[in-house]
Amino acid sequence: MTANTPTPAGDIPSDFIRAIINEDQAAGAYDGRVVTRFPPEPNGYLHIGHAKSICLNFGVGEQYQGARCHMRFDDTNPTREDIEYVESILADVKWLGFDWGENLCYASDYFEQLYEYAEQLIRDGNAYVDSLTADEIRDFRGTLTEPGKKSPDRDRPPEESLDIFRRMRAGEFADGEYVLRAKIDMASPNLNMRDPVLYRIRHAEHHRTGDDWCIYPMYDYAHSLSDSIEEITHSLCTLEFEDHRPLYDWCQEVLGIYRSRQIEFARLNLTHTVMSKRRLRQLVEEGHVAGWDDPRMPTLSALRRRGYTPESIRDMCERVGVARRNSMTELALLEHCLREDLNRRAPRRMAVLRPLKLVITNYPEDSSEEFQAINNPEDETMGTRQVPFGREVYIERDDFMEDPPRRFYRLAPGREVRLRYACLITCTDVVKDAQGEIVEVHCTYDPDSRGGNAPDGRRVQGTIHWVSAAHAVPLEVRLYDNLFTESDPAGSETDFLDLINHDSLETVTAMGEPTLATTEAGDRLQFERLGYFCADTDSRPGAPVFNRTTTLRDTWARISQRDT
RNA sequence: UGGGGAUUAGUCUAGUGGUAAGACGCCUGACUCUGGAUCAGGUAUCACAGGUUCGAAUCCUGUAUCCCCAGCCA
Numbered sequence: 001m002t003a004n005t006p007t008p009a010g011d012i013p014s015d016f017i018r019a020i021i022n023e024d025q026a027a028g029a030y031d032g033r034v035v036t037r038f039p040p041e042p043n044g045y046l047h048i049g050h051a052k053s054i055c056l057n058f059g060v061g062e063q064y065q066g067a068r069c070h071m072r073f074d075d076t077n078p079t080r081e082d083i084e085y086v087e088s089i090l091a092d093v094k095w096l097g098f099d100w101g102e103n104l105c106y107a108s109d110y111f112e113q114l115y116e117y118a119e120q121l122i123r124d125g126n127a128y129v130d131s132l133t134a135d136e137i138r139d140f141r142g143t144l145t146e147p148g149k150k151s152p153d154r155d156r157p158p159e160e161s162l163d164i165f166r167r168m169r170a171g172e173f174a175d176g177e178y179v180l181r182a183k184i185d186m187a188s189p190n191l192n193m194r195d196p197v198l199y200r201i202r203h204a205e206h207h208r209t210g211d212d213w214c215i216y217p218m219y220d221y222a223h224s225l226s227d228s229i230e231e232i233t234h235s236l237c238t239l240e241f242e243d244h245r246p247l248y249d250w251c252q253e254v255l256g257i258y259r260s261r262q263i264e265f266a267r268l269n270l271t272h273t274v275m276s277k278r279r280l281r282q283l284v285e286e287g288h289v290a291g292w293d294d295p296r297m298p299t300l301s302a303l304r305r306r307g308y309t310p311e312s313i314r315d316m317c318e319r320v321g322v323a324r325r326n327s328m329t330e331l332a333l334l335e336h337c338l339r340e341d342l343n344r345r346a347p348r349r350m351a352v353l354r355p356l357k358l359v360i361t362n363y364p365e366d367s368s369e370e371f372q373a374i375n376n377p378e379d380e381t382m383g384t385r386q387v388p389f390g391r392e393v394y395i396e397r398d399d400f401m402e403d404p405p406r407r408f409y410r411l412a413p414g415r416e417v418r419l420r421y422a423c424l425i426t427c428t429d430v431v432k433d434a435q436g437e438i439v440e441v442h443c444t445y446d447p448d449s450r451g452g453n454a455p456d457g458r459r460v461q462g463t464i465h466w467v468s469a470a471h472a473v474p475l476e477v478r479l480y481d482n483l484f485t486e487s488d489p490a491g492s493e494t495d496f497l498d499l500i501n502h503d504s505l506e507t508v509t510a511m512g513e514p515t516l517a518t519t520e521a522g523d524r525l526q527f528e529r530l531g532y533f534c535a536d537t538d539s540r541p542g543a544p545v546f547n548r549t550t551t552l553r554d555t556w557a558r559i560s561q562r563d564t
Numbered sequence: 565u566g567g568g569g570a571u572u573a574g575u576c577u578a579g580u581g582g583u584a585a586g587a588c589g590c591c592u593g594a595c596u597c598u599g600g601a602u603c604a605g606g607u608a609u610c611a612c613a614g615g616u617u618c619g620a621a622u623c624c625u626g627u628a629u630c631c632c633c634a635g636c637c638a
């Protein structure tokens with residue numbers, strides 16, 4: 001490995017991990033090298049919690065001079081892992097915008113070397129083959145407050161252990177017949193040090209090594225050695241592995257191999273969702289959601305489908321920071337990052353979610369015209385487009401009230417509002433059906449206000465969006481809300497499944513301006529005054545489907561809610 | 565009366581002996597052809613109790629609360 005010039009600690013953000021790395025750099029530790037790794041097990045989909053780890057590890061790998069971050073699969077348990085997960089994980093990391101370059105690694109690539117190190121451990125008297133059953137090992141382990149007992153096999157001579165271990169590898173024994181254990185300290189107050197299992201027999205096909213092996217290394221052993229083999233300098237993991245650090249260090253120390261340093265940080269928790277693989281799997285398997293990429297899920301594939309940008313996710317991870325205390329980040333922060341990003345980038349369009357027909361009685365029948373609309377007021381370079389207009393338009397049901405409360409300054413009988421980019425209209429009549437439901441609103445327009453400007457400069461409080469009825473394109477729109485009603489469903493007394501928000505998905509047929517007919521899956525748009533929407537992969541030619549990524553900040557919703 | 569961690573505003577994070585910083589949220593107001601965006605202002609004495617010190621969120625002592633650990637999972 002080549003030595004690197006230390007990076008000046010000046011402008012590297014100051015979370016405690018980077019502070020440690022800065023110190024190491026200043027002290028010339030690790031020859032000035034900085035190498036991290038992101039080590040998922042390919043047994044599930046990546047979620048927003050993983051994003052924090054990805055941003056940290058790859059972020060560090062980018063920030064320091066000559067640094068890098070290895071993409072490594074911790075694939076030591078063939079019974080639950082699959083190539084499908086490998087591929088989705090790779091795609092998600094790439095989507096987030098990170099690059100592992102040449103450094104795509106698999107713990108399974110080290111199986112032979114790991115095995116040889118295990119023989120060394122046995123020869124040195126640091127490991128032994130045990131014939132205790134799983135139940136017996138548990139019994140012998142002791143409890144949190146009582147020391148464990150030594151296995152009768154603990155003093156098996158190294159030659160004998162070596163022989164059995166080789167035969168374990170050769171496939172002479174059934175699953176569970178023997179295990180290889182580290183010989184450390186059965187009385188240690190740290191249960192991980194009470195002769196932890198290093199290898200177990202598993203006659204199972206591995207997604208990469210096939211049936212080359214029938215013994216597989218355990219996490220603590222494999223992870224510590226993999227880090228060492230790759231000469232990882234800073235091995236960043238979550239808090240629950242803190243108790244494993246002594247074992248991590250022990251493995252590298254007794255073998256006399258490259259020393260990596262494990263540093264733990266608090267994982268990301270987000271309100272109104274769950275993050276554990278077990279719960280996510282349950283949501284999918286029991287059909288509470290449509291799949292791993294159901295846009296209500298916190299998986300990266302779901303967030304992508306929902307319309308979240310990788311930039312917004314990375315921004316959130318940066319703002320959350322890195323520390324050692326358990327925390328729960330508010331979803332609002334992620335949403336803020338999203339809106340900030342999309343506000344700059346998303347083209348504006350007009351669509352009406354809950355259409356109410358509005359007839360402009362003084363507008364000529366069978367006539368139409370086009371108005372120019374701005375594609376993005378935040379970015380002039382995005383230009384303008386023409387939007388057709390006619391005698392009948394759809395407006396949002398919420399934008400009309402027959403008997404409006406104070407502070408409501410949209411359309412109501414006798415009121416004048418602006419149809420965005422089109423003209424000023426005044427409500428003259430309300431048409432109801434037999435049930436008393438409003439089915440139509442009649443207005444007159446001011447011909448001199450074409451384009452939406454008041455000819456005499458008079459102030460018009462409200463501006464509402466609309467879609468020409470004659471030109472409208474029907475859209476399937478999926479309105480998403482939080483999957484859970486409580487902020488911490490996993491931490492609640494109530495079972496998390498009973499906290500599912502049954503209104504988390506509402507599908508409506510909206511009416512959109514003509515340009516919306518030609519969107520492609522993945523396109524992100526702002527429907528003016530409503531929110532950000534993303535064309536779904538379910539879209540078909542002539543039948544667009546949109547996911548509501550998030551609403552716009554809605555001051556009126558807050559005011560009206562507060563007043564009731 | 566096992567071990568390991570943590571404790572700064574509603575939330576997240578900075579501050580490491582010199583009198584609490586930033587972000588989100590929330591509240592006010594300005595502006596506005598998105599009640600969007602933008603802009604201006606407001607919003608904590610640092611878990612608690614003692615102690616050291618001219619001076620403590622930062623040092624010491626004790627207490628409380630929360631999290632993690634008894635897979636041949638990672």
